[in-house]
Amino acid sequence: MTLSWISIVRLGLVQMALGAVVVLTTSTLNRLMVVELALPAVLPGLLIALHYGIQITRPNWGFLSDTGGHRTRWIIGGMVALALGAMGAALGVVLFETSFAAAMALSILAYALIGLGVGASGTSLLALLATTTAPRRRAAAATITWLMMIAGIAITAGTVGVFLDPYTSALLLRIVAIVTGGAVVLTMLAVWGIEARVDAQPRQSEKIPFREGLAEIWAEPAARHFTIFVFLSMTAYFMQELILEPYAGLVFGFTPGQSTSLSGAQNGGVFLGMLTVGITATGLRIGSLRTWVIAGCLGSAGSLALISLLGGMAVPATLMPAVVSLGFFNGMFAVAAIGSMMALAGRGREAREGTRMGLWGAAQAVAAGFGGLLGAAAVDVMRLLTAGDAVAFGAVFLAEAVLFVIAALLALRVIEHRSRRGAAIVPGE
16 A cells, blocks of 8 residues: 555655754754854854764665564654754753853754754655655655745745744743754654555565675665765755855844744745646656756756855845745756656655665765755855855855756766656666
8 A cells, every 4th residue: 555645745754854943954043153152154054064964874764664664663762852853952052151162062062963853754754755656656755745844934934033022041941942852743643554564574584684785776876976966966965054144134134033934925925936847747748857957956056156246235025036046047047956866766666765766865865964054164164264254155065056056967877767657767777
């Protein structure tokens, strides 16, 4: 028995909860540390890189899903760990006002817990989707669940932005507690009973050592080439994540609530971009996934160049449309890449969907941590070398635009369109 559309949407609610919690740590808390607390941008960059770096364990979680089952347990347990980590991270921000050493110790522990929670919950969820969704529904299921995740990010960022002004530490902790508690409850209600109703149990004959299973997947040219593409493209995707809100605050004078709302608007653009590709490529069958990936990369590069140029004018009203445009093209690229990923998950050796999703998830997580840290560190260096914040941030945005152009060129070689249904595969299968 495979997942029904209702079950797919229910699992999408888990993705929504994941996005809602994570956006607090990567956007709101990051901005507070850089602008309100005047800490160097590389500090939150290192903390967020830690949580992404720990997600290198995603192949392990995926392999457990392939060989051990019990995905519901890992999904719920991971969400609880993520919620506890997010609360710890918020407490760390408050502690920075009085004790740097204590705040750093708590923040390191909290962000490590966030990484473990996202890895366990997110990878187990994707493994459940990949192994129990009918092949013809996989691309659509990926689109649905990611749209719901982006909706969770956009709604949370926008709502938190409204309620966070005027900022106080007590208000921050109350808001984070409400979001994290709600995410845990929603996850339990969404996932309960689904695994028991589908054929999701692993075959005993497939129980082999983790290293051997991962080596089998890496030996597949399609999986290996796609992993390299994911790493490069996601590095470009995440370079702006830790510097966009500080840019809005330092150059355009945005308040914490306004910059958080800006993040919400950006993710609203991501949602629209994903929805556009979902309707045109999957529903109307217009354009191949490779075409949408390339268009998204090039559009993202153009939007970043515009954001860089706007810094010289520093007119607040001009930033929002450019950021929404960036989100739109980011979403266009991301959902096309995700569709390719889901199509590839079931190719090659059977009963390895979870391991493949874990491998690509690890590549994405490492790229996210590396890209975010690279962007934050580059801004710190450029602020020391240049005369103003606008020039420093603008140079980093332009460098990110160049990476997106390179990713578009790589997509020409890595992703091919070979079916009317928009399924994408990688050369070398």
